[in-house]
Amino acid sequence: MIRPAGFRGAAFGDAANGNARDDGRLRGRLSNALGIPSAWASVQQVHGGRVITVDEPGLAAEADGLITVERRLPLTVATADCIPIIIEGDRSVAVVHAGWRGVAAGVIGSALETMRELGDSPRRAAIGPSIGPCCFEVGDEVLAAIGGFAATTIAMTQSVDLWSAAEAQLRGLEVWRADACTVTDPAYHSFRRDGTSERQVAVAWLP
Numbered sequence: 001m002i003r004p005a006g007f008r009g010a011a012f013g014d015a016a017n018g019n020a021r022d023d024g025r026l027r028g029r030l031s032n033a034l035g036i037p038s039a040w041a042s043v044q045q046v047h048g049g050r051v052i053t054v055d056e057p058g059l060a061a062e063a064d065g066l067i068t069v070e071r072r073l074p075l076t077v078a079t080a081d082c083i084p085i086i087i088e089g090d091r092s093v094a095v096v097h098a099g100w101r102g103v104a105a106g107v108i109g110s111a112l113e114t115m116r117e118l119g120d121s122p123r124r125a126a127i128g129p130s131i132g133p134c135c136f137e138v139g140d141e142v143l144a145a146i147g148g149f150a151a152t153t154i155a156m157t158q159s160v161d162l163w164s165a166a167e168a169q170l171r172g173l174e175v176w177r178a179d180a181c182t183v184t185d186p187a188y189h190s191f192r193r194d195g196t197s198e199r200q201v202a203v204a205w206l207p
Contacts, residue, residue, distance in 0.1 A: 001013050001014060001017055001030075001033070002128065002129070002178055002180075004086075004126040004176045004178075005176070006124065006174075006176070007086065007088060007124065007126060007176075008088060008093075008206065008207050009036070009074075009088075009093060009203075009204055009205035009206055009207050010086040010088070010126050010202075010203075010204050011030075011034055011202070011203045011204075012084060012086075012126075012128035012129060012178065012200075012202050013030065013200045013201045013202065014129070014187045014188055014200050015187060015188055015198070015200055017030055017200060017201065018198075018200075019078055019198060019199045019200065019201060020040075020076070020201050020203075021040065021042050021076045021077075021078045021199070022078070022199075024038075027040060030201075030203070034203065036072065036074050036203070036205050037057075037073075039057035039058075039074075040057055040074040040075065040076045040203070041054045041056065041057045041058060041060060041066055041068065041073060041074065041075050041076070042058075042059050042060065042066070042075075042076050042077070042078075043059070043060050043061060043062065043063040043064065043065075043077070043097075044059065044060075044061065044062045045064050045077060045078070045097045046062045046063070046064060047064065047082075047097075047099050047101040047102055047105075048062075048063070048064055048101070048102060048105050049102060049105030049106045049107045049110050050062065050063040050064060050065070050107070050110065051063060051064070051065030051066070051094070051096070051107060051110040051111045051114050052065070052066060052067070053066075053067045053068065053069075053114065053118065054066050054067070054068050054070075054073070054075070055068060055069075055070050055073070056070075056073070057073065057074075064077070064097045064098070064102050064107045065077075065094060065095065065096040065097065065107055065110065065111045065114075066094065067092055067093070067094040067111065067114050067115060068092065068093060068206070069091055069092045069118060069120070069206070070206070071206045071207070072205060072206065072207070073205060073206070074203050074204070074205040075093065075094070075095040075203065075204045075205065076095060076201050076202065076203045076204075077095050077097035077201070077202055078097075078199035078200065078201050078202075079097060079182075079199060079200060079201075079202065080182065080188075080189040080190055080191045080196060080198065080199045080200065081099070081130055081131040081182050081183070081190055081191050081192050082097055082098060082099035082102070082130055082131075083096075083097075083098040083099070083103075083127060083128065083130040083162055083163070083166055084096070084097065084098075084127075084128040084129075084130065084201075084202030085098055085108065085111075085125055085126065085127055085128065085202075086125065086126045086128070086202060086204040087111055087112065087115065087122050087124070087125045087126075087170075087173070087204075088122070088124050088125070088204075089115050089121055089122045089123055090120055090121055090123065091120050091206075092115050092118055092120040092206070093204045093205060093206050094111045094114070094115060094122075094204065095202055095203070095204040096108060096111050098162075098166060100136075100138070100145065100146060100160065100162060101145075103162060103165050103166060103169070104146055104147075106169075108166060108169040108170060109169055112170075122173055123173065123174065124173055124174040124175070124176070125170045125173045125174070125175050125176070126175075126176045126177075126178075127163055127166055127167065127170075127175065127176070127177045127178060128178050128180075128202050129178045129181070129182050129185070129188050129200075130162065130163070130180075130181075130182055131162065131181060131183050131190070131192055132163065132179070132182075132184070133151035133152075133153070133159045133161040133162070133163070133164075134153055134154045134181055134183075134184060135153055135154065135159070135183035135184060135193075136151075136153070136159045136160055136161075136162060136192075137153050137155070137157045137158065137159055138158060138159060138160050139158070140158075142160055143158065143160055146160050146162070146165050147165070148165075149161045149162070149164050149168075163177055163179065188200055
């Protein structure tokens with residue numbers, strides 16, 4: 001588990017923590033470790049650009065980002081190569097699931113705009129473990145959809161640097177990056193590496 005320094009309520013789980021979004025026993029264990037309630041809010045992730053505001057735990061609508069102003073309401077997304085992003089404002093917090101389709105659809109900007117519509121100012125963001133440019137082999141259509149950020153994989157094929165693409169959309173904020181690739185690091189689940197249905201979670205909350 002990674003706890004980014006300087007964040008009030010942010011944690012990126014790994015494979016050892018399991019999919020605490022869907023497994024109540026694992027959620028209770030991780031909640032105890034983090035000192036937060038075991039009732040979390042989540043969404044039906046669809047690789048899009050929609051972000052919703054929630055004020056209670058449970059599974060909400062189809063979306064790829066959640067925001068709350070409620071104290072001690074944990075928000076979560078689950079990933080296995082897509083980017084989990086946590087954004088803190090003065091009085092709100094957001095968690096975002098951003099694969100390349102979500103980045104292209106503007107899910108990060110939607111989260112920032114929704115926080116501002118709530119009268120808050122986004123201050124800092126944390127980009128968690130996900131597929132790195134070393135391993136994200138893509139075609140020209142993905143490169144075009146992201147708007148650049150070309151890179152090269154360790155196999156010398158065309159790649160996209162999603163970490164930098166996400167950071168660019170977080171302009172004006174203090175950004176922390178894990179720079180941990182889920183494909184090359186066996187501590188994380190990776191769909192690209194294993195075709196797994198398992199996920200790890202990112203959790204954000206206001207203390």
